[in-house]
Amino acid sequence: MNDVGMGENLLFLTDEQLRQGIEAMFFAYRGFTADPDRILAGMAYGRAHHRAIHFINRALGTTVNNLLILLGVTKQSLNRVLRTLIEDGLVESRVGVTDKRERNLYLTEAGEALERQLSDAQRARMRAAYRAAGPQAVAGFRQVLEAMMDPEMRRKHHALREAGQ
Structure with missing residues (x-):
């Protein structure tokens, strides 16, 4: 940071x-x-x-x-x-x-x-970290994590995320 x-x-x-x-x-x-x-x-x-x-x-x-x-x-x-x-x-x-x-x-x-x-x-640990970092950092962190995923895992991640909404 x-x-x-x-x-x-x-x-x-x-x-x-x-x-x-x-x-x-x-x-x-x-x-x-x-x-x-x-x-x-x-x-x-x-x-x-x-x-x-x-x-x-x-x-x-x-x-x-x-x-x-x-x-x-x-x-x-x-x-x-x-x-x-x-x-x-x-x-x-x-x-x-x-x-x-x-x-x-x-x-x-x-x-x-x-x-x-x-x-x-x-969730408690993630919530505390997200609050401390702020919304822009959280969005950036998610982008970095998704960019590190192999394409197939990224598709599975998106499918799970959509199914959970």
């Missing part, structure tokens, strides 16, 4: 400025995941469980295959996470309505409660 205040041309960043941005992303991500990590640690869950819960909540009835694409993990890894979430009563897997081979995923009431607890913690 000091760079902006000093009037530097941010379109031509030095390697050191880029390194500082990369480090800021690492530390911000660490802060962003800290609260959910603490909540999940007592349940023997990790970030993969959190991501699965988040995206099942965002796209109720999503298929296992769609979740694989969104999360970018192996089928074996996702099956391990889903098996635990289903056994613990947080996720329900239902046979597909149009295709009986598909499995549609839904959060149970307990899963919805955990998702709320996890996202409330992250």
Whole structure:
């Protein structure tokens, strides 16, 4: 933020400025995941469980295959996470309505409660950061994040955003 205040041309960043941005992303991500990590640690869950819960909540009835694409993990890894979430009563897997081979995923009431607890913690952190930065910085931050996404992930991000409105 000091760079902006000093009037530097941010379109031509030095390697050191880029390194500082990369480090800021690492530390911000660490802060962003800290609260959910603490909540999940007592349940023997990790970030993969959190991501699965988040995206099942965002796209109720999503298929296992769609979740694989969104999360970018192996089928074996996702099956391990889903098996635990289903056994613990947080996720329900239902046979597909149009295709009986598909499995549609839904959060149970307990899963919805955990998702709320996890996202409330992250929303509080995001809300405080957004308020501190101001609307122009928030808009710029979103532009930077979207510009860093691969085109396919950007399309999925936009589709989730539109579905949630």
